[in-house]
Amino acid sequence: MERAQPASMQDVAKEAGVSPQTVSRVANGSKAVRPDTRQKVEAAMEKLGYRPNYAARALKHGRFKDIGVVMFNMTTYGNARILNGIAGAAADSGYAITVHTIGKERERTLQGAINRMKQLPVDGVIIILEEHISDFTEFCPTRDLPVVLVCEEPANHCPTIDADQYGCSTAIVDYLLSKGHRTVYHIAGPSSSRAAESRAKGWRDALEQFGIPLPETYIGDWEADSGYQAGLALAHQPDCTAIYAANDQMAYGVIQGLEAAHRRVPDDVSVIGVDDSLVGLVPRLGLTTMRMEFDRIGREAFSMVKRQCEGERVPSGVKTVIPTRLIERSSVRDMSHDDEA
Secondary structure, three states: OOOOOOOOHHHHHHHHOOOHHHHHHHHOOOOOOOHHHHHHHHHHHHHHOOOOOHHHHHHHHOOOOEEEEEEOOOOOHHHHHHHHHHHHHHHHOOOEEEEEEOOOOOOOOHHHHHHHHOOOOOOEEEEEOOEOOOOOOOOOOOOOOOEEEEOOOOOOOOOEEEEOHHHHHHHHHHHHHHOOOOOOEEEEOOOOEHHHHHHHHHHHHHHHHOOOOOOOOEEOOOOHHHHHHHHHHHOOOOOOOEEEEOOHHHHHHHHHHHHHOOOOOOOOOEEEEEOOOOOOOOOOOOOEEEEOOHHHHHHHHHHHHHHHHOOOOOOOOOEEEEOOEEEOOOOOOOOOOHHHO
């Protein structure tokens, strides 16, 4: 049985009783079409199963209206929320997104990711740069494919955007010390993570600024189980009254580990996390955390690459840092007045 030929623009025009130019305007999202006419054309498209020819659209307009998104991991909370922000902003602007994940077996470089994207019908690329890669310093995007990196570090040849990973840590240490704690232990994320490295550096620098010796660092993997094991270990540190975990999942695990070892939160040990990811998942959530505006990062990253795709110049080396916000709940004890009692 022969496969039916796809409906053409002329077929839709005939069905809707309009000109092919009107169908073209509707297909391209033009606002120069009356609402009742647009409705007729869209109904005809639906009835005939018409699909716009994006290759032809790109030849005519010079753009596919599609942005590529490269990710190393789609499952982490921050990455998923950033992707959600990108997708929402793209939909609002009449763009689509094409998501590409870099597996462990593939070339994990910026140039390798861009070479893959060049084979796809995309106008620009957003790379959520979660991990360390070998060609960050020397990477230079081509003029025909704009690139925006989601990472805190400025890049030589393209703009970057991220949450204030470093600043959130210094703010957390300042906050805990202001509550009377004499030191702050840290549960870091995996060593492969750029964000985990930046958060750990902020923690170290903040303690050193106050002249406080660095306690032992515990390395987790973003998962609650690693936090739980760290909590069990830290329950036996006599000077541990405050713990900063690099994300909320590990912070929640830390609380469970401490309580399993008969240490109360916050009476005995205060705990604070990052990202505010457990709202709606954990009932009666009491975890104090530093909220990161991941959706906003995604939306602004899309805006940055879209402006470049449409001819606006965004200078290379521009670094946009989105501030974080402390969400105070009930997992931190104020010890600052204990000596006065």
